[in-house]
Structures are given as C-alpha cells and as structure tokens.
Amino acid sequence: MRDEVILEGRDITKTFRGRLGGHPRKALEGANLRLCRGEYLGLMGPSGCGKTTLARILLRLLEPDSGQVFFRGEEVTRLRGRRLLPFRRRVQLISQRPETFFDPRLRLGKSLLEPLDIFGLPRDRERIRAGLERVKLPAEILERYPHQVSGGEIQRLSLCRALLPEPEVLILDEPTSMLDISAQAQVLSILRELRGACGLTCLFITHHRETADFLCDRVQSLEAPGIPPGSVL
Numbered sequence: 001m002r003d004e005v006i007l008e009g010r011d012i013t014k015t016f017r018g019r020l021g022g023h024p025r026k027a028l029e030g031a032n033l034r035l036c037r038g039e040y041l042g043l044m045g046p047s048g049c050g051k052t053t054l055a056r057i058l059l060r061l062l063e064p065d066s067g068q069v070f071f072r073g074e075e076v077t078r079l080r081g082r083r084l085l086p087f088r089r090r091v092q093l094i095s096q097r098p099e100t101f102f103d104p105r106l107r108l109g110k111s112l113l114e115p116l117d118i119f120g121l122p123r124d125r126e127r128i129r130a131g132l133e134r135v136k137l138p139a140e141i142l143e144r145y146p147h148q149v150s151g152g153e154i155q156r157l158s159l160c161r162a163l164l165p166e167p168e169v170l171i172l173d174e175p176t177s178m179l180d181i182s183a184q185a186q187v188l189s190i191l192r193e194l195r196g197a198c199g200l201t202c203l204f205i206t207h208h209r210e211t212a213d214f215l216c217d218r219v220q221s222l223e224a225p226g227i228p229p230g231s232v233l
C-alpha cells in the first residue's frame with residue numbers, strides 16, 4: 001500500500017540547553033515529517049538547520065522537548081529499554097561516519113555478527129554472504145580490521161550491517177558526504193538497486209540536489225527555526 005505512513009514525526013521541537021553559561025540553541029521548532037512505506041524521501045536544508053537532530057529524534061536516539069514519533073501508526077516517543085528493541089530492529093541508521101559502527105579491535109566479520117546477536121537472530125553464514133553480495137563486497141573482507149578497508153568499503157559494510165536485521169526503514173544521514181566521487185556513485189547505485197530488491201523505505205539526508213533527484217521520489221526542505229520559509233538570508 002503506497003500511502004501507508006510508516007514513520008512520522010509530528011510537531012517536533014528541540015532546544016539544546018547551553019552548558020556553562022552558553023546560550024540555548026533552538027534546533028527544531030514544530031518540524032513535521034511523514035515517510036510512506038516504500039518511498040525514498042530526500043531531506044534537504046542548510047547546514048545547522050536541524051536535519052541530524054530530526055533524524056536522531058525519529059530514530060529514538062534523542063528525546064524531543066515536545067512532539068511525537070509514530071512507527072506504523074503506533075506512538076514510540078516514550079518507549080524505552082527492551083520495549084524499544086523491535087523498533088530498533090526495524091528502523092536503522094546509516095551515518096556520515098560509518099567507522100563509528102565498528103570496533104577497531106575486531107575483525108569486520110565479528111562486528112557484523114553484533115546486530116544478529118542483539119536482535120536474537122541466528123548467526124547465519126548464508127545471511128551474511130547474501131548481505132555482502134548486496135553491497136558488492138567479497139567475503140574475504142570479513143577477515144580484515146576496520147583500518148584495512150577504504151571509506152567506500154566501510155560505508156558499504158555499514159549498509160550490510162544495517163540490512164542484516166531486515167529493517168523496514170533506513171535513515172541515511174549524509175551517507176556519501178565523506179566519500180570520493182567513485183565511492184559515492186557505488187553507494188548510490190547500491191541504494192537504488194535495493195529499493196527494487198527489498199521494497200525498503202528510506203529517509204535520505206543530503207546537501208546535494210542532484211543526489212536527491214537521482215535517488216528520491218520526493219524531497220522535503222527543512223527550514224532553520226526562526227527563519228520563515230522563503231526568506232532571503
């Protein structure tokens with residue numbers, strides 16, 4: 001069903017309190033976002049306008065001051081601890097800094113088992129092999145450590161890691177901004193292939209209009225709080 005809203009942020013407000021006498025900083029004011037099942041939605045806006053903050057609130061990694069988050073029509077704003085686990089499995093993050101998902105002391109193959117263990121899924125070799133194939137990496141890479149792979153490879157491994165628990169939604173926060181052009185193109189083409197293959201829903205945060213147009217069905221702009229839409233800065 002194309003129009004089923006799968007993830008929604010409603011009237012989200014967030015101010016970061018200044019510490020040690022610093023000024024409070026309003027990051028979001030009444031932000032709304034609706035992601036429909038199966039769509040790729042681009043989220044754009046100037047640096048500092050609150051895109052990452054909104055993503056972290058939608059992922060339930062950060063508490064909003066007010067507003068609500070819904071997943072498949074159920075409010076998840078106040079879910080905590082074990083009750084959040086099913087949501088954690090189904091809504092996954094791909095970040096600008098994929099290396100933070102991998103313990104530098106562990107071989108990559110070992111790190112890939114982590115999401116399976118967390119969500120109580122079998123350590124199925126076939127699942128991992130198929131996952132690597134989706135992101136076009138050889139099985140041999142599992143023997144290496146994080147510092148022994150390139151930026152593009154570690155981002156594709158983080159994509160593999162996020163997909164292993166079979167999420168319904170991926171939130172990608174500028175996933176290609178740290179990559180060179182050819183690694184960017186590789187990640188974008190994998191993301192485009194995935195939509196056909198597994199009907200994934202994606203929220204894709206990016207600075208680049210061309211990237212959003214290449215990948216997304218629809219693009220939403222986020223305005224910085226206190227700046228009326230359409231103002232000339």
Ligand SMILES: Nc1ncnc2c1ncn2[C@@H]1O[C@H](COP(=O)(O)OP(=O)(O)O)[C@@H](O)[C@H]1O
Pocket residue numbers: 016017025026027045046047048049050051052053054
């Ligand atoms: N943990 C934090 N503490 C204080 N201020 C923060 C924090 N995280 C973000 N901010 C501020 O909130 C605003 C929005 O940040 P962010 O969501 O990262 O923007 P974007 O991702 O659109 O560049 C910025 O002014 C930023 O400096």
Ligand SMILES: [Mg+2]
Pocket residue numbers: 051052053173
């Ligand atoms: Mg950001």
